Structures are given as C-alpha cells and as structure tokens.
Amino acid sequence: MKLIKKAKKNITIFSFLLPSILAFSIFSVFSISFSFFLSFTDWDILTPFSFMGFENYSNILHSEEFWRVLKNTLYYMVLYIPLIIIFSLIVALLLNVKSKATNIFRTIFFIPVLTSWVAAAMLWRWLLSPYYGPVNAIFQFFGIHGPNWLYDSRWAMPAIVLASLWKDVGYFGLIFLSGLQAIDPSYYEAAEIDGASAIQRFLRITFPLLSPSVFFVLIITSINSFQLFPQVMIMTQGGPFGSTEVFMERIYSYAFKYYEMGYASAYSWILFVFIFLFTVLQWIFQKRWVHYET
Amino acid sequence: MKHKKLIFKLLYYLIMIILSIFMILPLFWMITTSLKESGALTAIPIEWIPKKVSFKSYSKLFTIFPFGKAFINSVVVSLAITFINVFSASMAAYVFAKMPFKGREVLFGIFLSTMMIPGSVTLIPNYLILRNLHLLNSYLGIILPSFFNIFGIFILRQHIRTIPDDFIDAAVMDGASQWKIFFNIIIPLSKPSIATLAVITFMGAWNDYLWPLIVLTDKNKMTLPVALSMLNGQYSTEYNLLMAGALISIIPILIVYAFAQKYFEEGLTAGGIKG
Numbered sequence: 019m020k021l022i023k024k025a026k027k028n029i030t031i032f033s034f035l036l037p038s039i040l041a042f043s044i045f046s047v048f049s050i051s052f053s054f055f056l057s058f059t060d061w062d063i064l065t066p067f068s069f070m071g072f073e074n075y076s077n078i079l080h081s082e083e084f085w086r087v088l089k090n091t092l093y094y095m096v097l098y099i100p101l102i103i104i105f106s107l108i109v110a111l112l113l114n115v116k117s118k119a120t121n122i123f124r125t126i127f128f129i130p131v132l133t134s135w136v137a138a139a140m141l142w143r144w145l146l147s148p149y150y151g152p153v154n155a156i157f158q159f160f161g162i163h164g165p166n167w168l169y170d171s172r173w174a175m176p177a178i179v180l181a182s183l184w185k186d187v188g189y190f191g192l193i194f195l196s197g198l199q200a201i202d203p204s205y206y207e208a209a210e211i212d213g214a215s216a217i218q219r220f221l222r223i224t225f226p227l228l229s230p231s232v233f234f235v236l237i238i239t240s241i242n243s244f245q246l247f248p249q250v251m252i253m254t255q256g257g258p259f260g261s262t263e264v265f266m267e268r269i270y271s272y273a274f275k276y277y278e279m280g281y282a283s284a285y286s287w288i289l290f291v292f293i294f295l296f297t298v299l300q301w302i303f304q305k306r307w308v309h310y311e312t
Numbered sequence: 313m314k315h316k317k318l319i320f321k322l323l324y325y326l327i328m329i330i331l332s333i334f335m336i337l338p339l340f341w342m343i344t345t346s347l348k349e350s351g352a353l354t355a356i357p358i359e360w361i362p363k364k365v366s367f368k369s370y371s372k373l374f375t376i377f378p379f380g381k382a383f384i385n386s387v388v389v390s391l392a393i394t395f396i397n398v399f400s401a402s403m404a405a406y407v408f409a410k411m412p413f414k415g416r417e418v419l420f421g422i423f424l425s426t427m428m429i430p431g432s433v434t435l436i437p438n439y440l441i442l443r444n445l446h447l448l449n450s451y452l453g454i455i456l457p458s459f460f461n462i463f464g465i466f467i468l469r470q471h472i473r474t475i476p477d478d479f480i481d482a483a484v485m486d487g488a489s490q491w492k493i494f495f496n497i498i499i500p501l502s503k504p505s506i507a508t509l510a511v512i513t514f515m516g517a518w519n520d521y522l523w524p525l526i527v528l529t530d531k532n533k534m535t536l537p538v539a540l541s542m543l544n545g546q547y548s549t550e551y552n553l554l555m556a557g558a559l560i561s562i563i564p565i566l567i568v569y570a571f572a573q574k575y576f577e578e579g580l581t582a583g584g585i586k587g
Contacts, residue, residue, distance in 0.1 A: 027411075030411075030489075030490045030491075031413055034403045034404065034406060034407045034411070034490070035403070035404055035407055037400040037403065037460075038403070038404040038459065038460050038465065040460075041456065041458075041459030042423065042460040044441065044456075045434060045438055045456070045460060046429075046434065046460065048437070048441075049433075049437040049438050049441070050433060050437075052437040052440070053433050053434065053436060053437045056437065063440075063443075109331070112324070112328060112331070117321075119325075123332060126335050126336055127335055128576075128577075129335070129336075129339065129566070130335065131580070132562070132566060132569055132576075133519070133558075133561075134519035134540075134562070134565075135519065135521060136519075136521050136536075136537040136540045136541050136544070136558075137557075137561050140540065140544050140554050140555070141339075141341070141342050142338070143544075144345065145338055149356070150354050150355075150356070150358060151358075152337070152358055152360070155357065155358045184334075184335070184338065187335075192577060192580065193581050241430070244430075245430055245431070245432060247522055248521045248522070248537075248541075251521075251541065252541060252544055266432055266522070269432055269436075270522070270526075273436050273526075274439075279440070283433075286430075286435070289432055290429065290430055290433055293430055
C-alpha cells in the first residue's frame with residue numbers, strides 16, 4: 019500500500035517535470051554535446067562528415083579574421099561598457115529625484131528598451147544616413163561636417179555603439195534605479211549632519227552601496243557584447259572592410275550561409291571560452307571593489 | 313535657500329528635457345519618415361515634418377510583402393511561446409518549491425548551469441534537430457525549445473515557496489489531487505509572478521530575431537523581425553517603407569507596456585534577459 023502511494027507520488031512529480039525535462043534533454047543536453055562533437059568535424063549537412071581533430075580550432079585561431087573579430091568585439095566593449103554604465107547611472111540618479119514628471123521621463127527612457135533590435139537598428143541606419151539623415155543634418159546646423167558613419171570603417175563601430183547606448187540606457191538605468199531605491203535614506207541623513215558634500219555622499223555612500231548593481235550590469239553587458247548580433251546584421255553586415263565583423267555574425271554566416279557546421283560550431287565554443295573566462299575574471303576581481311552589505 | 317532650490321529644479325527639468333529629446337527624436341523621425349512619399353526622403357535640407365503627408369508606404373508594405381501574415385505569425389508564435397513557457401515553468405517550479413524528492417537540488421543545479429552556456433552554442437544543433445524532424449518553417453518548431461526555461465522556473469519557484477504549506481496540506485486532506493492543487497491553489501496564488509514572467513516572455517518572443525531568422529525562411533511563415541530584416545535587405549533605401557514596418561512592429565508591445573508597466577519593470581530588473 020505504502021509502496022503504491024510512493025510510486026504514485028513519484029509519477030506525479032515526474033509528470034510535472036516532464037515538459038521541462040524533455041525540452042532540456044533535447045535542446046540543452048543533446049544540443050550542447052552535439053555541438054561539441056560537430057566542432058571536431060567538417061560537416062556541411064550535404065556530404066558525409068569526417069573527423070578533423072582540432073583542425074577547426076587551429077584554423078580559426080590561425081586566421082587573420084579571428085583576431086580582427088576579437089579586436090572589433092573588444093573595441094565595441096571598450097567604448098560601450100564604460101559609456102552605458104555612466105549614462106545609466108546618470109539616468110538613474112535623475113529618475114531618483116521625485117518630481118511630477120518622473121513617470122513620463124521613465125516611460126520615455128524605457129520605450130527604446132521595448133522596441134525590437136531589428137526595428138531600432140533599421141531606424142539608426144536611417145538616422146545616420148550621411149546625406150539625408152538627421153544626425154548629420156544637426157551636425158551641419160552647427161557647421162560640423164559629420165562622418166559617413168556606417169560607410170566609413172573608422173566610424174561604423176562607434177555608430178553601432180551609439181545605437182546600442184540609445185537602446186539600452188533605459189534598461190540599465192532602471193536596474194540602477196532599483197539599486198538606488200534600496201539604499202537606506204538614514205545613511206544620507208547622517209552624512210548631511212556630518213556636513214558631507216554631494217560628491218562625497220556619492221563616492222562614499224551611493225557608489226559603494228550600488229556596487230553590486232554595477233557588477234551585475236558589468237557581467238550582463240560583457241556577455242551581451244560578446245554576442246552582439248542584430249545591430250550588426252541590420253546596420254552593416256560586418257562591413258565596411260570587416261570593421262564590424264563580430265562573433266555571432268561570423269557564426270551565423272559560416273553556419274547558415276556557407277553551411278560549414280563544423281567550423282561554425284568550433285567558433286561558438288571559442289566564443290564560449292571567452293565569455294566564460296571573462297565572467298570568471300570579473301568574479302575574481304569583484305572582491306576588490308564590490309561592497310556587499312551584511 | 314529657497315532660491316537655490318528653484319535653480320536646482322529648473323536645472324533638473326532642463327537636463328531631463330534635453331535627454332528626453334535625445335531619446336524621443338529618433339522615434340519622431342521614424343513616425344514622420346513613414347508618412348513621407350519616396351521623393352521626400354532625399355530632400356535637402358531634410359524634412360523634419362513631411363510637407364505632404366502620405367500613407368502610401370503603409371499600403372505598399374502590405375502589397376509587396378505578406379506583412380499582415382507576418383503580423384499574425386508574430387501574434388500566434390509569441391502568444392504560444394508565452395503560454396507554453398509559463399505553463400511548463402510553473403509546473404516545474406511547483407515541484408522544485410513544494411515536492412521534495414531525492415536528487416531534486418542536484419537537478420535544479422544542473423538546470424541552472426545551462427544559464428552559463430550562451431545561446432550561440434545550441435543554435436546550430438537546435439537548427440539541425442528541427443531540420444531532421446522536418447519542423448523548419450513551422451510554428452511548432454519555433455516554439456518547441458520554450459518548453460524549458462530556467463529563468464521562468466527560477467522566478468516562479470521563489471514565489472511558490474512563499475505559499476504556506478498549510479494550504480496544500482489542507483487540500484490534500486480533502487482528497488484533492490496534485491493537479492487540482494496546482495490549478496486551484498498554486499496558479500491563482502502565483503498570479504503576480506506569472507504576470508511578470510508572461511509579460512517579459514511575450515516581449516522576448518515578439519522581438520526575438522536570431523532563432524526565427526534561421527528557422528523561418530518561408531515568406532509566409534516569417535515573424536515581424538525576420539520580415540523586417542528581409543525588407544531591410546531588399547528595399548534598403550526605401551526608408552518610408554521600412555519605418556512604417558518598424559512602427560507597426562513596435563505598437564503592440566507599447567500597448568502591452570501601457571497596461572502592464574509594473575510587471576514589465578519587475579520582470580526586467582529580476583534578472584538579465586536574453587539579448
């Protein structure tokens with residue numbers, strides 16, 4: 019009797035987990051193993067594959083393209099990450115000031131977060147049109163001759179950064195805002211009594227207490243930056259002269275334009291290693307600057 | 313002192329208004345562009361407000377491409393993904409929160425560890441799986457991977473844990489089955505978390521690009537982002553057309569946001585979303 023009851027209980031548990039477990043086994047466990055296996059082959063879908071050992075990996079690491087892709091990605095990160103953190107912090111600090119229009123401002127910053135990247139990237143391609151776009155028209159108004167943006171290999175990546183900043187500032191601003199609102203106001207009251215200036219209050223109270231949020235944003239933006247995709251696909255397709263070629267765009271091209279499934283899989287594992295190492299490094303270094311309240 | 317406060321307030325509003333203009337101006341340009349005739353696109357100086365308002369780009373959009381179909385595809389796919397995702401995640405979350413069994417924490421740990429693996433790794437094999445199952449260009453194919461969503465399980469588990477065990481025990485005493493308890497107690501009491509998860513899942517599915525891009529290659533099966541990216545390639549200089557399409561794709565999300573702002577913001581700050 020007890021045994022039947024137990025079996026019945028286990029069947030119930032299993033049936034509740036069944037949809038998740040099935041999809042997990044196929045689209046995660048099998049997929050990840052299959053991708054790893056593929057990365058050692060030269061499979062092109064149409065003809066039978068043969069094993070290559072580490073050839074895909076070594077070909078990628080020895081190609082000029084790979085180092086260009088890495089350089090482009092790091093360039094994007096060096097521009098985007100500090101700027102998005104600074105702007106989002108500013109937006110959060112401004113939205114934290116109570117005013118009658120706070121909710122309107124909040125919505126305005128949030129609209130780009132809601133739009134799809136495809137729509138946003140098309141819009142920015144048009145905004146940055148060298149002759150007919152409003153950005154250069156505004157520059158013209160101040161007597162500055164604007165660059166050719168997406169058609170100039172020096173300006174294409176900064177243009178993508180600009181679009182990304184516009185799209186993401188509301189999201190990370192909101193994350194910092196919820197961090198700010200969690201800070202106990204009595205800290206500020208005490209500091210005010212002690213005569214601390216606004217800058218001192220920011221550096222000694224706000225920033226340390228906000229550092230876990232900053233750390234979170236740093237992790238998320240790094241992971242996202244390595245996987246930059248729709249902006250590049252819609253705005254530049256990797257051009258001009260490979261100046262905006264990035265990992266996901268390369269993986270997509272190898273897999274779904276040239277059907278080099280093995281090579282593309284190897285590329286995706288190299289990307290994984292970069293993301294993994296970067297995240298681990300940030301975890302190690304966080305002890306030096308992230309302050310957790312006990 | 314009062315003087316200082318007033319200056320501060322003026323300065324605050326000035327900064328906010330300038331920043332808001334930066335944020336809004338691109339969208340304003342999107343709207344006005346969609347109302348222009350093709351000739352006005354290359355006008356110099358640029359026309360901030362079209363001299364002649366025309367809806368031609370909208371009608372053209374629907375004649376050169378099955379854009380209405382793409383809209384419907386997006387609605388069907390996003391709603392299906394949202395429903396399945398929430399349903400499957402809440403079922404699993406109920407087990408992880410309330411039904412102890414041997415190895416439960418280990419299984420949860422394994423589920424969580426998949427968050428480490430970027431989507432780029434599973435993209436190619438997942439495509440190949442669908443290809444072998446002949447599910448490319450189908451609603452079912454695009455939806456299938458959503459049956460597993462660790463992010464959803466995680467959020468809902470946190471919430472279901474806070475439901476008192478007494479409620480469940482009392483129902484068991486009355487002879488209710490676990491399914492009955494799930495539908496009559498757990499789901500109703502988890503409504504706020506379910507709404508949060510549903511709203512952000514819907515937004516993620518509505519805006520998703522890479523996965524639909526590789527699965528849906530048939531014009532009649534495409535969702536809006538894929539359809540837009542195709543138009544972006546084919547009509548790359550007809551910005552009035554592109555902006556009309558972009559605008560149509562944004563409006564439904566804005567409507568959902570208007571009604572569920574609180575849930576959106578809760579969901580998005582609860583953790584990172586897929587890019």
